[in-house]
Amino acid sequence: MNRDRSGASSATSLESVSVTSTLDLIELIWRRKRLIAVGIFLAIAAGVTYYGLATPKYESSADVLLIHKSPEVVTRDQRFESGFEDYVSTHLALIVSRMIVERAIDDSSLRSLEMFAYLGPEDDLAEAIIWDLEATSGPRNLGENADRIMRLTFRGTIATECPLVVNAIVDAYRAFLDEIYRDMSNDTVTLIDQARGVLQNDLQRQEEKYIQFRQESPLVARGTDEVNPLQDRLAAIEVQRSQLLILRAELEGQLRSLQDAREHGRDDQYLVALIANMRSQSSNGDNSNAASPNTLNAQLVQLADQEQQARQFFGPQHPHVQALRQRIAATQQMLATPGAAFSPSSAEPQPNDTAVTDASGDDSPGPATVERYVDYLQQELERLRISEQLLTDLYQREHDVAKELSGYQLKDESYRRNIDRTQQLYDSIISQLQEASLVEGYGGFEARVIASPLLGEKSSPRGKLVLAIAGLTGCCLGLILALGAEVTDKSFRSRHEIQTRLGAAVLAQIPSPPISHSLTNGSLSEHPRDSESAGGSVDPLLCTYLQPRSPCAEAFRGLRTSLLHHLGQRPHCVVQVTSPSPGDGTSAVTANLAVSLAQIGRRVLIIDGDLHWPRQHQIFGVSASGPAESPDAGCRPDREPAFPWPALTTSVPNVSLLPVGQFVDQFRDFYSSPEFGELLGAARRAFDFVLIDSEPLLVISDPCVIASHADAVLLTIRPTWDSRQRGLRAKETLDAVDITPMGIVVNGIGSDLGGSYQAEMDSFQYLSDTQQNER
Numbered sequence: 001m002n003r004d005r006s007g008a009s010s011a012t013s014l015e016s017v018s019v020t021s022t023l024d025l026i027e028l029i030w031r032r033k034r035l036i037a038v039g040i041f042l043a044i045a046a047g048v049t050y051y052g053l054a055t056p057k058y059e060s061s062a063d064v065l066l067i068h069k070s071p072e073v074v075t076r077d078q079r080f081e082s083g084f085e086d087y088v089s090t091h092l093a094l095i096v097s098r099m100i101v102e103r104a105i106d107d108s109s110l111r112s113l114e115m116f117a118y119l120g121p122e123d124d125l126a127e128a129i130i131w132d133l134e135a136t137s138g139p140r141n142l143g144e145n146a147d148r149i150m151r152l153t154f155r156g157t158i159a160t161e162c163p164l165v166v167n168a169i170v171d172a173y174r175a176f177l178d179e180i181y182r183d184m185s186n187d188t189v190t191l192i193d194q195a196r197g198v199l200q201n202d203l204q205r206q207e208e209k210y211i212q213f214r215q216e217s218p219l220v221a222r223g224t225d226e227v228n229p230l231q232d233r234l235a236a237i238e239v240q241r242s243q244l245l246i247l248r249a250e251l252e253g254q255l256r257s258l259q260d261a262r263e264h265g266r267d268d269q270y271l272v273a274l275i276a277n278m279r280s281q282s283s284n285g286d287n288s289n290a291a292s293p294n295t296l297n298a299q300l301v302q303l304a305d306q307e308q309q310a311r312q313f314f315g316p317q318h319p320h321v322q323a324l325r326q327r328i329a330a331t332q333q334m335l336a337t338p339g340a341a342f343s344p345s346s347a348e349p350q351p352n353d354t355a356v357t358d359a360s361g362d363d364s365p366g367p368a369t370v371e372r373y374v375d376y377l378q379q380e381l382e383r384l385r386i387s388e389q390l391l392t393d394l395y396q397r398e399h400d401v402a403k404e405l406s407g408y409q410l411k412d413e414s415y416r417r418n419i420d421r422t423q424q425l426y427d428s429i430i431s432q433l434q435e436a437s438l439v440e441g442y443g444g445f446e447a448r449v450i451a452s453p454l455l456g457e458k459s460s461p462r463g464k465l466v467l468a469i470a471g472l473t474g475c476c477l478g479l480i481l482a483l484g485a486e487v488t489d490k491s492f493r494s495r496h497e498i499q500t501r502l503g504a505a506v507l508a509q510i511p512s513p514p515i516s517h518s519l520t521n522g523s524l525s526e527h528p529r530d531s532e533s534a535g536g537s538v539d540p541l542l543c544t545y546l547q548p549r550s551p552c553a554e555a556f557r558g559l560r561t562s563l564l565h566h567l568g569q570r571p572h573c574v575v576q577v578t579s580p581s582p583g584d585g586t587s588a589v590t591a592n593l594a595v596s597l598a599q600i601g602r603r604v605l606i607i608d609g610d611l612h613w614p615r616q617h618q619i620f621g622v623s624a625s626g627p628a629e630s631p632d633a634g635c636r637p638d639r640e641p642a643f644p645w646p647a648l649t650t651s652v653p654n655v656s657l658l659p660v661g662q663f664v665d666q667f668r669d670f671y672s673s674p675e676f677g678e679l680l681g682a683a684r685r686a687f688d689f690v691l692i693d694s695e696p697l698l699v700i701s702d703p704c705v706i707a708s709h710a711d712a713v714l715l716t717i718r719p720t721w722d723s724r725q726r727g728l729r730a731k732e733t734l735d736a737v738d739i740t741p742m743g744i745v746v747n748g749i750g751s752d753l754g755g756s757y758q759a760e761m762d763s764f765q766y767l768s769d770t771q772q773n774e775r
Contacts, residue, residue: 032482039478047470058456060162108168159456166453507743508559537621560596572684576710580730585747587615590693598654602688643686712742
């Protein structure tokens with residue numbers, strides 16, 4: 001919930017900032033409207049001048065269609081059209097290149113045209129033409145092939161000669177295309193033919209090398225493949241090794257069974273029966289049992305053959321030959337043993353049968369038979385081990401030979417692949433050569449003009465465009481001037497700004513009083529009064545007396561109302577009127593405020609506290625050394641003591657004037673002396689209001705001393721170009737003595753109010769030098 005509130009407040013603040021910024025910009029534009037108008041006027045004047053002085057230019061355009069003349073390229077069953085290429089971009093850069101332009105200049109004598117007469121013999125005509133030449137893609141309204149259309153445009157100073165330049169460049173470009181692509185086609189055929197010869201020689205050399213390799217290699221052909229003859233031999237040896245391992249495992253199992261039976265104390269009959277069972281299982285499972293008669297005979301033959309080969313290879317005394325001989329003897333002895341002893345039926349003796357006898361003629365169960373069978377198994381295992389070793393050695397020798405032959409086979413395959421690739425390239429070159437021969441002289445591009453250039457149309461300067469650009473530039477220039485004036489302006493711009501910066505309320509905004517010609521001649525035509533009493537010498541700045549119905553007088557009446565409201569019911573008030581600098585109109589404000597208060601029956605004493613530039617006696621038209629007011633004239637209705645100081649009588653009822661300057665010689669530092677306090681005390685008792693017209697704050701320190709005795713301080717500011725800086729310095733001066741002005745009077749806002757009084761004025765205008773010098 002808090003997040004929503006914070007988001008809403010942020011949105012509201014952003015909206016207020018945006019509105020404030022917009023209002024500030026609008027206010028700035030309105031306040032500096034004259035500068036903006038000056039900027040617009042200058043820019044439009046410059047635009048009109050440019051339009052009148054600029055040399056007109058005319059442009060002429062031609063639309064050129066690019067046609068790719070190459071036929072379809074056929075590759076087996078697939079077809080690819082060359083029209084898919086994006087070649088227009090290349091031609092756009094080519095047609096405006098220096099090469100084409102120089103060719104057009106030479107072929108069409110463009111240097112003789114009138115619009116190039118300003119160029120000398122040494123000037124670069126091609127560069128001048130390229131500067132005004134432009135090539136773009138054609139518009140879509142020209143058809144579906146608009147992406148293959150170029151629009152060539154030239155801008156020149158003579159409308160009739162622009163089409164000549166465009167036609168000359170198009171002709172030079174078409175001639176260039178015909179020439180370059182015709183040569184390119186012939187060169188292509190030549191290059192393809194050269195490549196065919198190179199590939200043919202390469203293919204012939206590869207075939208000769210392959211034939212020589214086949215004659216030297218030991219590979220054997222089987223159908224269409226070349227095989228290694230030792231691979232089958234290695235496979236046969238591996239099969240024999242596997243059979244020997246199986247037979248060896250079977251014999252080791254039988255021997256281990258007999259040994260386990262002996263270790264457990266089995267009798268000979270059990271052992272004979274076990275042997276018979278082993279032979280029976282071997283006979284049922286495999287006809288190649290080592291202990292069967294048929295197998296023994298086959299083994300005997302095989303052993304005899306192996307013994308003969310080993311004797312020839314190793315010699316008659318070799319241990320391997322001796323082992324084979326022992327194995328032959330054991331096999332023969334096994335054949336001599338009665339077969340009934342190992343038959344399945346003999347494993348379980350019949351009641352009427354006699355016991356099995358061994359070869360020695362004993363009637364025992366056959367211990368010799370068991371021993372012979374064990375010895376036979378051991379010899380057979382030894383034979384299998386030796387045979388396995390021989391086969392392993394033979395396999396290793398054959399494997400080494402086969403590896404060497406595999407290298408020949410890989411080399412044979414490499415020769416074949418190289419020959420196949422070269423053959424494919426050769427076939428492709430032959431196909432391309434045939435196609436190039438068919439289309440020789442036909443390839444390249446054709447530039448066809450589909451829209452001829454017309455009489456040049458004026459392209460620049462364009463009145464509407466120049467006017468629009470000038471107006472926009474003028475607005476920017478006016479805003480720049482306005483911003484510059486805002487940055488350099490040190491004046492107050494509004495009532496709100498004065499109140500914010502100076503920390504006091506603006507009680508009144510006093511316009512400059514309208515001064516008629518009759519008033520300057522001393523005639524009081526608007527407000528007929530006794531000319532004798534006025535003496536014809538009252539200053540026209542006293543608008544509340546001379547022109548009581550004027551906006552200026554109304555503004556002072558508003559100041560009177562604000563003053564009475566802030567002072568409340570406080571009797572006998574002393575009000576100081578001061579300003580930051582000379583020329584702010586302090587004397588005029590003091591005099592008119594006094595007249596306004598006197599008009600409602602208040603007795604007012606004006607103390608002219610400006611010791612350097614006293615003006616009050618001039619405003620009221622009295623002499624500083626004139627007759628003083630009678631003692632009874634200053635008496636109040638309650639008969640309080642009369643004002644003891646020599647105040648001067650003015651032509652305005654209830655308004656008295658006391659020029660303090662005449663006491664300067666009598667009292668040093670008069671405002672800091674006790675006499676000044678006595679003067680104010682007597683003035684409080686004799687008058688309702690005492691208005692002190694003091695000197696500027698930034699000129700002398702006396703206003704700060706007077707402010708310490710006053711009940712209220714009115715700060716008068718005239719909105720001149722440096723009023724902000726002066727006002728801030730005056731505020732700092734008052735803050736230094738801990739005095740806050742009761743209010744601010746903005747004096748001399750302007751001389752023209754449009755014929756009607758405005759109660760609220762948001763902006764001020766600068767005053768002329770004459771008005772700034774008036775007080």
